[in-house]
Amino acid sequence: MSCSRALNPRKTITCSLLGCALLLSPVVMADLLKPSVSGHLKYQIQSIHYPSHSIYRDVYGSSSTDHLVDGRVKLAAREGAVDLQVDYQVQTLHGDRLRSHQLYNDLAMVQAYPEDDRRILDLSKVVSEHSDTVLLHRLDRFNFTYSNENTVVRIGRQVLSWGNGLIFNPVDFFNPFDPVALDTEYKMGDDMLYGQYLLPQGDDLQAVVVGRRDARGAISARNSSKVVKYHAWVDNWLHHWVKAPTLLAGAEVDFLLGQHYDDEIVAAGLVSNVGGAVWRTDLMWTRTEHDMVFSAVANISYSSTWAGNNVSLLAEYFYNGFGLESDDYSLDAIYADEDLPARLRRGELYTIGRHYLGLAATVELTPLWLATPTLLLNLDDQSALLQLGSRYDLAQNWHFIGALNLPLGSKSTEYGGLRIGSGSTNTIATDGGFYAQLAFYW
Numbered sequence: 384m385s386c387s388r389a390l391n392p393r394k395t396i397t398c399s400l401l402g403c404a405l406l407l408s409p410v411v412m413a414d415l416l417k418p419s420v421s422g423h424l425k426y427q428i429q430s431i432h433y434p435s436h437s438i439y440r441d442v443y444g445s446s447s448t449d450h451l452v453d454g455r456v457k458l459a460a461r462e463g464a465v466d467l468q469v470d471y472q473v474q475t476l477h478g479d480r481l482r483s484h485q486l487y488n489d490l491a492m493v494q495a496y497p498e499d500d501r502r503i504l505d506l507s508k509v510v511s512e513h514s515d516t517v518l519l520h521r522l523d524r525f526n527f528t529y530s531n532e533n534t535v536v537r538i539g540r541q542v543l544s545w546g547n548g549l550i551f552n553p554v555d556f557f558n559p560f561d562p563v564a565l566d567t568e569y570k571m572g573d574d575m576l577y578g579q580y581l582l583p584q585g586d587d588l589q590a591v592v593v594g595r596r597d598a599r600g601a602i603s604a605r606n607s608s609k610v611v612k613y614h615a616w617v618d619n620w621l622h623h624w625v626k627a628p629t630l631l632a633g634a635e636v637d638f639l640l641g642q643h644y645d646d647e648i649v650a651a652g653l654v655s656n657v658g659g660a661v662w663r664t665d666l667m668w669t670r671t672e673h674d675m676v677f678s679a680v681a682n683i684s685y686s687s688t689w690a691g692n693n694v695s696l697l698a699e700y701f702y703n704g705f706g707l708e709s710d711d712y713s714l715d716a717i718y719a720d721e722d723l724p725a726r727l728r729r730g731e732l733y734t735i736g737r738h739y740l741g742l743a744a745t746v747e748l749t750p751l752w753l754a755t756p757t758l759l760l761n762l763d764d765q766s767a768l769l770q771l772g773s774r775y776d777l778a779q780n781w782h783f784i785g786a787l788n789l790p791l792g793s794k795s796t797e798y799g800g801l802r803i804g805s806g807s808t809n810t811i812a813t814d815g816g817f818y819a820q821l822a823f824y825w
Contacts, residue, residue: 418460418467423824425453427566429478431816436794438809442479446816449478455523455569464531468541470524470572472497477516497521503574503594503602506540523572533581540572543591545612545639547652547663548680550741550759551701554650554665556643556731557593557608562741562759563770565784566820586615610641610648617655631655637665644725646671660685669704673721676704682741693747699740706737712764712795713802714811736797738762751776755786759798766792766799777821785819 430448433439439447451474458469476496496517499505507521526539546554550562558570575593582588589612597603617634634655641648650667664681682699705723707716717735718724726732743757755772772786790813792799800812 418458420456420458421825422454422456423822424455425451425566425820425822427451427453427818427820429816429818432814434800434810434812434814436808436810437800437812438803439811439813447479449476449480451476451478457524464529466528466530468524468526468528469522470569471520472523473518473520475516475518479515481515481517497523497571500600501595501597501606502540503596504540523569525572535577535579537577538575540574541577542570542572543575543577544570545637546680547637547654547665547682548699548701549663549682549684549697550699550743550757551680551703551734551739552665553667553678553680553701553703553732554639554652556648558730561733563757563768563786563788565755565772565774565786565818584616586613588613605645608641608643610639610643612637612639639667657683659687671722676722678702678704689746695745697741697743699742701734701739701741703732703734703737703739705732706763707735708737710764711805712736712797713805713807715804717801734761734797735801736761736763761792761797764792764796764799766790766796768798780824782822782824783820784822785817787815787817788813789815 428448428450430446432446433443454473456471458467458471460467474496480495496519497507499507499521504525506523506525507519510518510520512518522540524540524542526537526541528535528537530536543557544555544559545557546552546559548555552559557573560567560570573593574595575591577589577591579587579589591608591610593608594602595606595608597606614635614637617631617636634653636654637650637652639648639650639652647670648667650665652663652665654661654663656662660683662681662683665679667678669676669678679702680699682697684695684697686693686695688694705720705726707720707723709716712735717727723732723735727735738761740760740762741758742760744755746754746756748754753774755770755774757770757772758767759770760767767790769789769791770786771789772784775783777783790798790800794800794810794812795802800810803809803811
């Protein structure tokens, strides 16, 4: 592996750690830590069609198609109270969206492929990049964990998921999944220090510090996150005085306080049972440079059988306090907002309106075949996104995921097509598309 920018400290670290991951093979480590090694190889294809009024037509034509091959080697080792996790990832992406990488980033506000420009450690390296193809490798996990009976401390590249939202999750502001993401097996890792302390009664206290760099490449406190969360069982609080009400019996509560970039965040969550259903909610207040913003999510899920098949149903309401207040759903309106664009770019939000309803189901057609329809409805402009998904276990260690994504709505709506400007007839829109993934695990 060559390091063309050896004088750059971050690139030197990249090459050193990537090299270490390759050297720490099962053969080398067998006598040291007795590691376990596993992994997967995934191929996915995504094709999207564009209406005549979409500006994507000027770039891609009537449709675009992208292919991704993702390989992951997972190494886990333990010695006493210390665990080591290393996930080495190789990706090659070939498709239309790379031909206009910058436009894709500006309009979709997401990265075409993983980058570590703002993380503390640059553990990603592009091996080759052409007009429509990129090959890269990276460490998506690289962390050490110390744990005993009541304490966990983990440092390095890792992931963290908080919050009770199952479709929309405002409290999960560390790389949340897209609400219609089908492959939710791995979130992109961040460089963080994480700690958890288990209290005698079963409650626990968690704390995390996520370090990031600014646009100049310097580690920046203003771009970092420092958050503390307390998780408790309601029964532990109440049993000394009164019996917990039926509605709260067995309930779990979360309290979160922290700083995320320049924002101060306070959140509270609750999970409880209602009859045979489970309901969850999160309330979050964010003090930004400009305002105090309130967001909330609430959902209820229920599992049963129908015609002899297992069925799980989910309904979720999401109030996005950072959404646009007016009905001017245009790119100009988004960029004119004081807080929304940054959260879209960071991947913390995937919606631009205020009120949303999410409906989802998992239907077990056979023990190996699941149907997973999902409907996202913008209650403000009445547009929607319908996803008809399916999951099938083809054979031992072989897994298939597929979906049709169908936007529903008129022009000038979120899912029907965002206008470029208030007076423009051009939109950012799709007519729909399909996604398919074949995965092999070893």
